[in-house]
Amino acid sequence: MNLLRELFETLRAFVAAVGAVTLFLVRVLGQAPRALVRPGLIVDQVHNVGALSLVIIMTCGLFVGMVLGLQGYDLLQRFGSEDALGTGATLALLKELGPVVTALLFAGRAGTALASEIGLMRATDQLTAMEMMAVDPIRRVVAPRFLGGAIAVPLLTVIFISIGIFGVQLIGVQQFGVDTAAFWSQMRASVDMNDVLEGVIKGCVFGVACSLVAVYEGYTATPTPEGVGRATTRTVVISAVLTLILDYMLTAVML
Amino acid sequence: MRSTRAVEISTGLFVLLGFAALFFLVTQITNRDLSLNGGASYEVYAEFDNIGSLRPGAAVSMAGVTVGRVESIRFDQDIYKAVVRMRINSAYDRIPADSDASIMTSGLLGGQYVGLTPGGEDTYLADGDRIEFVQDALVLENLINQLVANFGRRDGRDDGSER
Numbered sequence: 001m002n003l004l005r006e007l008f009e010t011l012r013a014f015v016a017a018v019g020a021v022t023l024f025l026v027r028v029l030g031q032a033p034r035a036l037v038r039p040g041l042i043v044d045q046v047h048n049v050g051a052l053s054l055v056i057i058m059t060c061g062l063f064v065g066m067v068l069g070l071q072g073y074d075l076l077q078r079f080g081s082e083d084a085l086g087t088g089a090t091l092a093l094l095k096e097l098g099p100v101v102t103a104l105l106f107a108g109r110a111g112t113a114l115a116s117e118i119g120l121m122r123a124t125d126q127l128t129a130m131e132m133m134a135v136d137p138i139r140r141v142v143a144p145r146f147l148g149g150a151i152a153v154p155l156l157t158v159i160f161i162s163i164g165i166f167g168v169q170l171i172g173v174q175q176f177g178v179d180t181a182a183f184w185s186q187m188r189a190s191v192d193m194n195d196v197l198e199g200v201i202k203g204c205v206f207g208v209a210c211s212l213v214a215v216y217e218g219y220t221a222t223p224t225p226e227g228v229g230r231a232t233t234r235t236v237v238i239s240a241v242l243t244l245i246l247d248y249m250l251t252a253v254m255l
Numbered sequence: 256m257r258s259t260r261a262v263e264i265s266t267g268l269f270v271l272l273g274f275a276a277l278f279f280l281v282t283q284i285t286n287r288d289l290s291l292n293g294g295a296s297y298e299v300y301a302e303f304d305n306i307g308s309l310r311p312g313a314a315v316s317m318a319g320v321t322v323g324r325v326e327s328i329r330f331d332q333d334i335y336k337a338v339v340r341m342r343i344n345s346a347y348d349r350i351p352a353d354s355d356a357s358i359m360t361s362g363l364l365g366g367q368y369v370g371l372t373p374g375g376e377d378t379y380l381a382d383g384d385r386i387e388f389v390q391d392a393l394v395l396e397n398l399i400n401q402l403v404a405n406f407g408r409r410d411g412r413d414d415g416s417e418r
Binding site: 043044046047050051054090094152154155156158159161162163165184187188189190191192193195196199200 | 262263265266268269270272273274276277279280281283284285312314366
């Protein structure tokens with residue numbers, strides 16, 4: 001009986017959390033048009049979460065691509081069809097690895113920064129001070145960060161994929177001697193616009209999800225040092241789990 | 256002021272890099288070359304008994320050069336055949352009307368494509384024409400069945416002659 005009640009409580013808390021996040025999203029989106037009036041704030045955030053994540057995204061993209069080159073070549077040469085390396089690796093990068101790894105890196109690099117920044121603002125009463133001055137903290141602090149993240153992630157995703165393809169090419173063509181023409185022409189013959197679109201759509205969805213989780217966790221953080229720390233941890237965990245679940249759903253819909 | 260400018264420049268670079276990457280993905284790794292000049296093409300069709308695993312978007316090639324793409328494939332209930340409509344680039348407008356269309360496979364893991372072999376007629380294929388001479392896709396199972404049947408028959412005959 002006790003167990004049943006606990007289960008029910010957990011379920012209720014989960015439903016309440018989903019509701020709270022949804023309402024928060026509605027509030028942020030409601031303030032988004034007014035946040036657009038001051039594009040400087042959004043540019044700052046695109047710089048913070050996007051431009052400053054560029055190095056880690058590009059490094060990881062290169063190495064993920066190079067690993068795909070090694071593994072893909074090893075796998076395909078067992079079937080004697082190394083020429084399909086370009087196609088296989090590109091599709092893997094476009095449809096799965098690019099968006100998912102970018103979202104995970106974004107959650108780790110930028111999501112935590114967003115959550116702890118907003119959480120610290122909450123802990124040091126800066127958000128309350130803004131409210132006192134009749135400045136809506138959602139409009140001034142949360143909406144620009146959310147929009148910045150949602151803009152940055154799709155861009156980071158396509159950069160990751162492009163660098164990744166370069167990495168595959170580096171290993172497959174330069175090191176293992178897959179024919180350059182076969183590599184590119186097979187890729188061009190079997191990759192079509194929908195595959196690119198799938199990657200971009202996933203990037204957009206993951207960007208919205210990860211940014212929302214980060215700003216929500218920061219905004220609702222308990223205003224103590226432990227609270228901010230917990231909010232940061234929860235940001236990474238929830239973003240990662242959400243990304244993978246959304247990835248499955250999006251793949252099932254778009255395949 | 257100075258620091259704002261630096262932020263704007265690096266953000267701008269980041270956004271431009273993102274769009275450059277998107278442009279690369281859209282133009283360099285996909286095959287939009289034929290549908291880009293969409294107006295300059297014409298459509299012909301052919302009826303096959305079996306198309307194997309041919310799919311819309313597959314290449315139509317002559318002598319190994321891609322001259323068009325498979326536009327659509329449907330099954331015609333009246334003649335019990337697959338009707339394959341092909342869109343061919345208008346640059347190739349002197350394909351003889353009695354050309355032969357066959358479904359072939361590129362490589363071991365490669366997709367199937369339609370190969371056109373030129374005929375000898377003086378009239379050329381035009382929009383809406385039907386390609387009369389076709390050769391179906393090779394279905395591996397049928398091929399193996401024939402092979403096994405052939406071997407079986409020959410073995411039987413050999414045995415008989417020796418006795």
